[in-house]
């Protein structure tokens with residue numbers, strides 16, 4: 213993705229495109245870490261509860277005060293946390309170790325040189341590289357950028373993804389359903405998956421199995437799109453609208469040795485990358501996880517493109533078709549010795565199982581069965 217300078221508020225989850233070099237130091241000035249009194253350590257060296265030291269309070273320094281007066285020997289200045297240290301002061305007596313007076317303060321404890329003083333540049337020195345290009349921007353990184361006075365950061369911008377569902381059986385949720393019809397669900401699911409990765413999804417109104425309607429629907433949106441994702445209409449039926457619309461126009465249709473998610477297509481249509489996912493809801497979701505999510509993350513500049521995985525012991529025996537890599541839905545429990553429980557069966561219409569699963573159990577092509585207690589690889593879908 214191209215690099216853009218975006219306001220910090222729009223950068224969450226994006227990847228920094230250039231090193232961030234600190235324009236100022238943090239803290240920018242010596243300041244107090246405690247509410248109390250700025251003093252010279254030498255003036256309170258002998259202070260104790262039995263033999264307190266009294267110092268006139270020469271000034272008051274709330275945080276933010278900029279017109280500081282140097283500290284005269286033998287005096288104190290009342291100071292608040294985050295306020296700049298006056299010249300001549302080298303220690304802070306916290307207010308709990310005094311009587312808190314604002315005219316003549318009684319100090320009951322010594323304060324060694326440097327006590328409760330936060331030195332300028334003790335966090336960041338001006339000119340230092342604080343974040344490297346490739347860093348993902350989360351709350352802490354955005355906070356640091358703001359602390360350094362940055363309003364914007366150079367980031368790889370969000371990919372714009374067109375999402376289009378196909379099928380004459382589809383009905384908008386909320387409308388009445390007639391026999392033979394189902395509610396359209398892949399669109400909202402895939403658009404949400406795109407947004408979860410950090411992309412911008414434009415969910416187009418789904419189209420029936422009609423090639424002309426398909427072309428008409430995407431025509432006006434292609435110019436702005438970085439990638440098009442369709443679902444449905446790619447297998448072996450008589451009305452495969454996506455296949456019919458894209459065949460011979462830069463998109464290749466294949467069968468992949470995986471389950472779910474066998475029928476797939478990809479390529480470029482009018483120069484725009486296209487991925488055509490199968491229509492079964494679980495197939496569409498798993499295919500997005502396996503093929504689209506890593507590609508979007510790579511485009512956004514993420515160094516790690518795959519989900520985290522774990523090895524877990526399975527709590528029930530399951531089978532897998534020979535020669536196909538199977539992705540079963542599972543519930544992973546890391547607390548009691550890393551176990552995974554299959555959720556629902558292998559059917560690619562079993563959306564409710566997918567909705568309560570938190571991982572995919574990946575069974576390689578050469579595995580046809582696993583038994584209770586066997587180790588399997590799980591792909592963690594959350595976090």
Ligand SMILES: Nc1nc2c(c(=O)[nH]1)N[C@H]1C(S)=C(S)[C@@H](COP(=O)(O)OP(=O)(O)OC[C@H]3O[C@@H](n4cnc5c(N)ncnc54)[C@H](O)[C@@H]3O)O[C@H]1N2
Nearest residue numbers: 377379396397398399444445446447448474490491492495
């Ligand atoms: N003769 C064959 N038939 C099928 C094969 C095959 O190899 N030979 N493959 C099967 C597999 S595997 C899959 S997966 C599906 C993929 O089919 P399509 O991508 O063409 O998808 P559709 O036929 O349009 O729909 C499949 C299924 O999913 C439902 N669906 C579709 N879109 C949505 C949506 N947006 N929201 C909710 N549900 C949707 C649709 O009603 C169908 O039930 O093909 C198998 N057949």
Ligand code: MOO
Nearest residue numbers: 472473474495560
């Ligand atoms: O391989 Mo299809 O994608 O199960 O249901």
